[in-house]
Amino acid sequence: MSDIGRRAGLPIATVYRIVGKLHSWGALERCPDGGCHICLRLWEKGVLAPRSELIEAARPHLAELCRRTSTVATLAVHDGGDSVCLLSLPGEAELQGVLMEAGRRLPLHATSSGLVLLAQASVSLQDEICDGPLHACTAATITDGAALRSCLAMVRRDGYAVVRGAFTEGRGGISAPVFGGDGAVVAPLGALRVTQLLSETRVAADAVTKRIRTETPRFTETGP
Template identity: 40%
Template structure:
């Protein structure tokens, strides 16, 4: 696609427009989008108009812009994430009926844990995770599992980067984090008390497709809750999801 005077392609600018939307900002004016995307107002208005015309964006009665249903429709077609979610959801529901707190599914995406699904009890402990939301790899239980089994290059980059403390219990020392990741690889799970929220404990295990770790399955419990039962449920569920994804043996 043609580049702008800044050297950006049209595709790159469209991505910047789409990335201005999130769960707390689901409707915006074109001027809001221009400011948040760092685009000239005229460029943002033109791109928004074209995206509305294709159905990737929509307008409400007040003229504000929203993500369009056609964007959701296109994203669902043949999506790797959709197949994983469909395979995992029945087993996540089984875990959730037993833990009655939060059960989550996450994948590694551009150096963060991206959450594809979350099941929650109405009276469950506090949990900041959202579907299609992201958390740092070094802080969340799902992220730690994904990082532990990621390629060595990504681990090295994370360990060499500043590790922000989400709470006082978040592991921010690179040597301590490296030791934690090694233990996760040995044991196949992590129990992270207070790493993301002081009142909560995250427990996560890897989901494997044959030998490759492709996702993390986790629960979030009250901080002082027993963990053994949840660990057993997660291990059984992750193994079952892996069998579904692997399909019949050759």
């Protein structure tokens, strides 16, 4: 409880009251050591969100991308200044890369998915990210606002983003946008040539876009 209070900036009495209500509702479960963890009730509510439809629309195409390239395939969306992983499917053997946990957040300016999402985001969000401090995750991270704006213009022009070592040294990714669902399909750079991986990734992203626009009309109003 004290950890929650410290991180939330709330008095311990308030934390006890809120946690008690969440526990009664089924959102939190108490652990034997006195801590808490998220419970099934939140997952039940989460699958009712529109994003769950985006996940199901993307799943078969990400699975095909995994099969054709033997790499991890990931679906991400943006939330504020972060990209958020919605779905990550494993590849095979030495090409599989790192399987990302659903819900993991990564900075927009330091990842291929983030650059694709930011390039298609509102001008106000682009200004906020480019004008704000840009944390250097590695020596390859873009930390200059003008350089980031130039990079975003190139991503919009080319329709994809390739990043090498900007978030984690020795690792990279390639991403293509999903239009109509505010998303991006991501595959890690590995032994495959960039041109081959780019082609497969864009095919997957285009297939997800088509499925969203034909089967999930609510997303067509949200833009890219």
